[in-house]
Amino acid sequence: MNTPEKPVPPVNSWTAPYWEAARKGKLIIQKCRDCQKYIFYPRMSCPFCFSDRIEWVQSSGRGTVYTYTIVRNNAPSAFLADMPYVVAVVRLEEGVQMMTNVVGCAPEEVHCDMPVEVIFEKLTEEITLPKFKPVKK
């Protein structure tokens, strides 16, 4: 049997800066120069005003858990070895949301509104994934 591998995000022209920053341990998101709104996930133009004057800005990397689940069973995949693991929607301080994992604590310790901060996990030479861990008090 083939050993299943985790899917690797495809990189394209407008997502490349995001992955390049992640490789260097930085979380960047987009901001519209016209309407000033923060944007995530990466786009070619602003989803609010359709401007293409978009810049990359550094996120504070801090946010809170909006919602989450603890995966304890799954279909055969490379993720089985990680179970149980937390899949969460994290709301960054800038107001955008991302689907991610909360790591660095027992799954049972995760709760909605929990303060978290970004950490980085290397997946391949090219791809490093931003994940989140609880903020130490």
Place this chain on the structure above:
Amino acid sequence: MESIKDKVAIVGMGCTKFGENWDLSLNDMVIEAVYEACEDAGISPGDIQAVWFGSYWSGVPAPSQPLATTLKLDYKPVTRLENMCATASDALRQAAYAVASGACDIALAVGAEKLKDSGYSGLPTDELAMGLTSTALNTFRSRMFTAPGHFAMMATSYFNRYGLSPEEGRMMLAKIMVKNHKNGTLSPKAHFRREITVEQVLNAPIIAWPLGLLDCCGVSDGAAAAILVRGELARNFRPDPVYIKALQVAVGPQEGYMNPRHDWTMVKETYRAGAAAYAEAGVKNPREEISMAEVHDCFSITEAVIYEDLQFTRRGGAREEIEAGTFELNGKLPVNMDGGLKCFGHPIGATGLRMVYELYKQIQGKAGPRQVKNPGLGLAHNLGGTPGGATVSVIIVGPK
């Protein structure tokens, strides 16, 4: 915009037993459901003038010719369609519009799905996720995300919003599943026909916390069919036709997964489709005017949120209604009288018509031990997709 209300009637319906139908092919199930519907309507299959056939995966590609051959409908118009979990409901909708337009007098809506042979478990494998449930090339939307995972996040968010501890929340959800299983014991065509207890639900293996195995509906095979005619002709076929009052579909913008404005404690598509259906049917107060509902209980939390999205109760009101027994078979507004997806499983292309089959039998007073007293308007609800990106159908039927 005109309303469909009373323009089209259902004069015959059929439904196979849902379950692990290893000994029946897709077409065997279609024949069983369609022949039952024709016999019920007092017509022969040759009287059918046009067909809308719903299937999600089964028979794809191009299942319409095999279906026409199977039913000996040579040279008649047969269309296969797909609209996620609302596939069968949309087959009914298309057939109803054709009849209402006068394009045909007798139309067949049929939905069928054969899942068990495929090995489909409800959780996407790599290939399924990549090929069918991913959002194409969008690298940042969920790719490998399972349905239980998505609905689990809805549950977590719901508990948090309404101040329920995980224990309180899971208990609330367990009671919904216990209700549906109790109803399922009275449904000869259901897949799962055993009662379950709250303790069994709470102690079942966790799939995606806080949802356990018994918070999830099953996977099964099945088919269901309806014969539709124009409203004014309906009594030529039978004394107790069931009239269509509303047919609404709402497809969301698929933004919820990462849109900070998206509220994970509701499914806006359900609210919108429900509100549109109430307007079309002339329903002002759903809680008082809808006498029963078959809803898309793919997961326990889904049914809880549906109560609120369909305005059967206020936001956050699900728990107290469940405690009061509002949605039980003998309650004020019975929901999933036949046991729902929980007991029938979810053969995707058949489910919507299976729900309407139950409403139809209830309205005709033929639901046996499940019979609701004095049934009036019945509502069928399907939710395709997940919170944050859903395709929802709401159908209302009733006596004249």
